[in-house]
Amino acid sequence: MKPIYGLIGNPVAHSMSPDIHNAALKDLSLDGYYHAFRVENDDLEDAVKGMRALGIQGFNVTVPHKVAIMKYLDRIDESARVLGAVNTVRREKEELVGYNTDGEGFLKSLKPSLDKPVSELSILIIGAGGAARAIFTTLASERPKRLDVANRTPEKAEAFIQLYSGQTKAVSLAEAEEHLEAYDVLIQTTSVGMHPHVDDVPLSLARAKETCLVCDIIYNPLKTALLKEAEAKGLHTLNGVGMFIGQAALSFGLWTGHEPDMEKMKSIVLRKLGGKEC
Numbered sequence: 001m002k003p004i005y006g007l008i009g010n011p012v013a014h015s016m017s018p019d020i021h022n023a024a025l026k027d028l029s030l031d032g033y034y035h036a037f038r039v040e041n042d043d044l045e046d047a048v049k050g051m052r053a054l055g056i057q058g059f060n061v062t063v064p065h066k067v068a069i070m071k072y073l074d075r076i077d078e079s080a081r082v083l084g085a086v087n088t089v090r091r092e093k094e095e096l097v098g099y100n101t102d103g104e105g106f107l108k109s110l111k112p113s114l115d116k117p118v119s120e121l122s123i124l125i126i127g128a129g130g131a132a133r134a135i136f137t138t139l140a141s142e143r144p145k146r147l148d149v150a151n152r153t154p155e156k157a158e159a160f161i162q163l164y165s166g167q168t169k170a171v172s173l174a175e176a177e178e179h180l181e182a183y184d185v186l187i188q189t190t191s192v193g194m195h196p197h198v199d200d201v202p203l204s205l206a207r208a209k210e211t212c213l214v215c216d217i218i219y220n221p222l223k224t225a226l227l228k229e230a231e232a233k234g235l236h237t238l239n240g241v242g243m244f245i246g247q248a249a250l251s252f253g254l255w256t257g258h259e260p261d262m263e264k265m266k267s268i269v270l271r272k273l274g275g276k277e278c
């Protein structure tokens, strides 16, 4: 049987994952097909049973199922265990094994934009949700000089800093804004600025230093209001397309053992979003 891959989440109608995975399968002349399945919360257990019964080779997991799915899998890889969330499932013989490629996907997209190793950088993560946790944990393993977290709900940021034994602190958004000059890299991981609230920013960049790299993991819009502000100040910027492609390429590799052409994946996403990456 042709291998079947997929995505489960809700909503999934506008997901670009089928476009990039099916294009990569075709590009590498691999047999297989990737389909997005909308799954309601109450149907998650049955959906996983269905994936198992139908012999699906691998699937991605997105909001709102990344944590809830863990109890229905046979094993959780270390990459997902430390994050407490799964974004990729691979069938290994009769077992369904959960992985997480979000943090590594972000790091893959960040590294080409850095002129120093992560260990020499002071980094601020804005936000303390699921994506922030993946990024925080992955960056922590690279031992940055400083790794702080600013979040609207301070208790969530406090929980993060227990995960890094190096220099780290939790700050409010207002405190972060006041001391932005302390950071070489800012990583915006909140949903603030996402379509349709495209004029919103989580904080002002007025005090960011001239050499600061401003990353926003949002990719719709390609250029958030925060990235526009950064550009207007002459700062370097990175949007969320690279992370999206990075995590997808790692999932694809887990399932097929092949590395997809990330540039081709990126051009598909940019074409769909009708823009040019900044």
Ligand code: NAP
Pocket (backbone or CB within 6 Å): 063, 102, 126, 127, 128, 129, 130, 131, 132, 151, 152, 153, 156, 189, 190, 191, 192, 194, 202, 217, 218, 219, 240, 241, 243, 244, 245, 247
């Ligand atoms: P999440 O777990 O729901 O976390 C949301 C975060 O946004 C929390 O820190 C929350 O703060 C903050 N937030 C929400 N509304 C806010 C507001 N009005 N003011 C200040 N902070 C606010 O979501 P997630 O899964 O981490 O995703 C977050 C964003 O990352 C989304 O835009 C998503 O599309 C994007 N993302 C991109 C990729 C990629 O591949 N590029 C991958 C994953 C996620 P509180 O804790 O105070 O609620």
